[in-house]
Amino acid sequence: MSQSRLYFTNSGLFLSGGEACLIDPGLFPEELEAIAHFLAEQGAKPRAIVLTHSHWDHLLGPERFPGVRVITQANFLKETSAGRAEDLLWQVGEWEEEYGLEREKPFVIPQPSRTFKRRLTLELGELRLQLVHAPGHAADHLVIYEPGSRTLWAGDMLSDLEIPFVSQSLEAYEKTLEMLATWEVRILVPGHGHPTASAEEIQSRLAEDRAYLAELRERVSQAVAQGLNVGETVRLCAEMAFRHREENLGPHRLNIESVYLELGGKADRTRVGWNRL
Numbered sequence: 131m132s133q134s135r136l137y138f139t140n141s142g143l144f145l146s147g148g149e150a151c152l153i154d155p156g157l158f159p160e161e162l163e164a165i166a167h168f169l170a171e172q173g174a175k176p177r178a179i180v181l182t183h184s185h186w187d188h189l190l191g192p193e194r195f196p197g198v199r200v201i202t203q204a205n206f207l208k209e210t211s212a213g214r215a216e217d218l219l220w221q222v223g224e225w226e227e228e229y230g231l232e233r234e235k236p237f238v239i240p241q242p243s244r245t246f247k248r249r250l251t252l253e254l255g256e257l258r259l260q261l262v263h264a265p266g267h268a269a270d271h272l273v274i275y276e277p278g279s280r281t282l283w284a285g286d287m288l289s290d291l292e293i294p295f296v297s298q299s300l301e302a303y304e305k306t307l308e309m310l311a312t313w314e315v316r317i318l319v320p321g322h323g324h325p326t327a328s329a330e331e332i333q334s335r336l337a338e339d340r341a342y343l344a345e346l347r348e349r350v351s352q353a354v355a356q357g358l359n360v361g362e363t364v365r366l367c368a369e370m371a372f373r374h375r376e377e378n379l380g381p382h383r384l385n386i387e388s389v390y391l392e393l394g395g396k397a398d399r400t401r402v403g404w405n406r407l
């Protein structure tokens with residue numbers, strides 16, 4: 131695993147029998163070079179690149195490994211089509227400008243050569259990687275489970291730094307965590323933050339995130355039932371407890387707004403919630 135200097139983003143790979151499966155490789159050019167260098171050192175061939183979802187900061191790896199098949203969940207195609215593609219290109223452009231990165235060819239959104247709906251088993255040397263649709267943060271979000279070591283690659287979930295970013299659907303996010311809570315996990319690698327092999331820590335991240343979402347649902351449903359507007363709903367959820375309070379105040383507010391809309395509250399969708407970003 132390697133960690134980017136942006137958002138504590140983790141890139142990783144599974145390696146078996148001289149074959150590698152790369153996960154969300156990125157982010158900066160020198161970080162991609164380091165991954166390529168590591169593969170060469172190991173004498174390993176990249177056989178597949180799995181993108182956990184279509185958010186811009188997970189899309190930058192495939193162009194460094196041309197010809198390697200890209201695997202995504204099926205909703206990736208819709209999530210990166212027409213109007214959305216422009217937003218993604220804009221986000222990548224902004225990031226490159228901020229860090230003064232020069233590119234030779236324009237960025238092109240990677241296209242999957244293989245997609246799946248609910249589940250896909252990927253054979254890699256001796257390993258049987260399980261790719262499982264796990265929506266809630268994004269409609270095309272997936273997780274990867276390696277049954278031999280009981281490793282869960284959680285994508286943008288179960289971070290020790292971030293709260294759940296409910297940027298697609300609260301209902302889907304709750305169901306995804308409910309499913310993950312039934313799996314045996316010994317090693318947890320989040321897409322942002324620190325991996326852990328502590329059973330206690332894995333349990334507590336899951337429990338905290340589920341409790342956070344349950345309280346969010348409870349408070350926002352009450353607000354909607356009482357006819358409160360979105361600003362009043364934000365105030366009703368202001369004193370909720372969550373990790374790294376300062377850093378997560380912005381995402382918490384966006385969560386409240388998005389959940390308010392999801393639970394039937396009336397507000398301008400272009401101005402509140404994750405959608406407005």
Ligand SMILES: [Zn+2]
Binds near residue numbers: 183185267268286
């Ligand atoms: Zn994301």
